[in-house]
Amino acid sequence: MTRIPVHTVADAPEGGRDALKALEARFGKVLNIHGAMAHAPVVLQAYAALQEVIGAHGTYDARTREAIALVVGNVDRCTYCQSAHTAGARAAGWSTEETVAIRDGSYAGDARLAALLTLVRESAGGLGAVDDATWRAALEAGWSDAELTEASVHIALNLFTNHFNHLVETDLDVPRAPGL
Structure with missing residues (x-):
């Protein structure tokens, strides 16, 4: 409650x-x-x-924003955000199977996006830090340094909501994401 x-x-x-x-x-x-x-x-x-x-x-489209939210929610183990953003991702055009793959780190449907999501996962789990190799891989996949920098505000927003939900124990009022 x-x-x-x-x-x-x-x-x-x-x-x-x-x-x-x-x-x-x-x-x-x-x-x-x-x-x-x-x-x-x-x-x-x-x-x-x-x-x-x-x-x-912001320059990211809805699909990219939702994918970032799914990754951060998974790293933070936030049931509420993973569930809410699964619904958002479905509305943005992701399949249910893709949302699960994005969350668990196995998404490989688009190498460019996968490189960004690897960077996001590492940053969210590493107090913002990412290895130089991860940064370079995202640049080589086609992201600009400005786009990679923008990822920080998306990560921060999602960490904010995840931490809020953990702090106050927000009751789930959206369909539970598969696999949680």
Whole structure:
């Protein structure tokens, strides 16, 4: 059971209502993660701000963003995020089998993306550090150094949500991802 209240738009603290209303419109309902984040408006506002900046300035497409989220969720063993992003990945065009392969590190459908996901997995599990060989392999696969640098904000966003879910024990309100 979630350790904190999961708010609706109607009962959320004032500082989080607008962001929660926007997330409700985007997802069709208030997800438990968002309703729980609203309990401390700074948390919900920080999440919304990162999402907004990525939307305005990020260069990764939806499939790549969801693949990164699946990798980070797997590294962090976040059931909520792996489940939510499996649904997001399916909506972005990934098959269920591909989402499992992305999560477990066996995805090999696109060498360029696989190189990025290897870098993401290593960074997420290594406190941000990656080996020079991993960085070079991603460059050789066709990623620019700016694109690889951008990965850090996607990793950070997903670490943020994973750690939030672990901290407050967010109840799962989306279909459980296969294999969890």
